[in-house]
Amino acid sequence: MSNVYSFGIHNGLTPAQLFFLVMLDESAKEIGVEDLASLAAVISGLPLxxxxxxxxxxxxxxxxxxxxxxxxxxxxxxxKILPTLTLASVRNLKIIFTHKIGAFVGRTIPVVGEVLLARDAWIISVNTVHNYNRLVRPEDKVF
Incomplete structure (x- = not known):
């Protein structure tokens, strides 16, 4: 028989449902203005x-x-000593070097956004596992 849990207003949760709700809660805590700026940086770098x-x-x-x-x-x-990435260079696993400061900045903005979003995903993942493991019985823990 599976263990049953409660989280906030939710009752009768399976371990998987509890994990999902903890992840939503951690995501809501982490996502803020910085994430909108990170997302804007990524989108501004798309060749549209x-x-x-x-x-x-x-x-x-x-x-x-x-x-x-x-x-x-x-x-x-x-x-040409400033390293940059473009969609084509990422697909080819190649760094493109430029000597133009504007090109370097323009190509670096989306990379910074992607790094910040990856950082957020890492924090959400770590906090989700930690808080989920605090709430469940030993046999339902994730390691």
Missing amino acids: VPTRAKPGGATKGTSVASIVSRTPLPFEICQ
Whole structure:
């Protein structure tokens, strides 16, 4: 016979249902303004804006982040030493180097957003397992 649990207003929960509700609760605690900014950073890096023809292998289109960052940052350095990622370079597992500060910033914004969202997912996962394990009997714990 399976153990039955309660969580908040919910009664008669199986261990799986309890785990799901704890995960929802932890997600609600973690998600805030920072997550909206992270999500906006990721979306701003999608190549949704049509652009001129590009060389073969390049990602079609450009992103809002790229457009917005290139205008106020038209600076260049002597060598292509700034590492960046694009959709095409990620698919090919390749880092693209640039010497344009605006391109570097525009390509880095979505990466920062993805890192922050991954951090949130990690925190939610760790807190969910910890709090779930505090609520259940030993045989229902997740390790």
